[in-house]
Amino acid sequence: MAGIYDYSVPAVDGSEVKLSDYQGKVMLIVNTATGCGFTPHYKPLEEMYEKYHDKGLEIIDIPCNQFAGQTPGTDEEIHEFCTLKYNTQFPQMKKSDINGENALPVYGYLKSQKGFEGFGKGPTALMMSAMLKKNDKNYKENPDIKWNFTKFVVDREGNVVARFEPTADMKKVEECVASLI
Numbered sequence: 001m002a003g004i005y006d007y008s009v010p011a012v013d014g015s016e017v018k019l020s021d022y023q024g025k026v027m028l029i030v031n032t033a034t035g036c037g038f039t040p041h042y043k044p045l046e047e048m049y050e051k052y053h054d055k056g057l058e059i060i061d062i063p064c065n066q067f068a069g070q071t072p073g074t075d076e077e078i079h080e081f082c083t084l085k086y087n088t089q090f091p092q093m094k095k096s097d098i099n100g101e102n103a104l105p106v107y108g109y110l111k112s113q114k115g116f117e118g119f120g121k122g123p124t125a126l127m128m129s130a131m132l133k134k135n136d137k138n139y140k141e142n143p144d145i146k147w148n149f150t151k152f153v154v155d156r157e158g159n160v161v162a163r164f165e166p167t168a169d170m171k172k173v174e175e176c177v178a179s180l181i
Contacts, residue, residue: 004158007106009062010094012075017093019106022058024156026180028173029060029110031098033070033148034081041149042086044170048177049090055181056156059090064098067148071095099144107145110152114163115143125167155180 004027005020019027028048033039049059063078065071071078075095082088098107118140119125132139132146139146149166153176162176 002109004106004109004154004160007104007109009060009104009106010096012079012092012094014094017060017091019060022060023158025056025058026052026156026177027058027060027152027154028177029062029106029152029154031062031064031145031148031150032082032092033064033067034073034078035070036067036148038147038149038166041166041170042082042088044174046086046088046090048174049088052177052181053090057177057181061088061090061092062098062104063092063095064148065095066097066099070148110160110163111143111145113160114152116140116146116165117163119146119165119167122167128165128167153177153180 005023008016008018011017028045030045032042045059049057063071063075073081075092078095079092082092097103119128128147147166151164151168151173152160153162153164153173155161161180164173
């Protein structure tokens with residue numbers, strides 16, 4: 001079976017970024033959006049990047065417009081928004097699909113390693129569950145990405161060790177990353 005290092009993701013310039021280039025690093029792979037209620041996650045993501053990048057963290061930012069059209073801009077507009085509003089320094093990839101027939105192959109692998117385990121507790125989790133039930137009453141039974149800012153953490157050996165839904169506390173995401181650094 002293929003591993004994470006057998007995949008690549010498209011860069012904004014059309015080239016392919018091989019995930020094997022990140023062998024020995026901790027990767028946080030996240031599908032992002034510029035017009036989402038979770039867009040402020042860019043701030044703690046950038047803080048993590050600044051804190052841990054020199055120690056081996058790479059953030060793979062994959063903008064995606066599959067969730068309520070919340071990433072309508074071009075790759076250049078998305079990059080400009082993120083750098084101006086959140087001062088992001090980690091690289092952004094080309095806007096791509098992460099579910100469905102045009103999904104990036106790496107997302108099939110990530111979802112096979114860590115399926116959907118729920119949104120947790122609290123008002124945001126309840127809101128997300130109610131919203132998804134309207135469109136797919138069986139949403140809990142498939143591993144598809146449910147919304148923007150779903151995060152996968154990959155350890156230095158290439159193992160997908162965690163999946164965090166957008167409702168997860170960013171402090172928990174950082175704790176996971178820090179434990180692998």
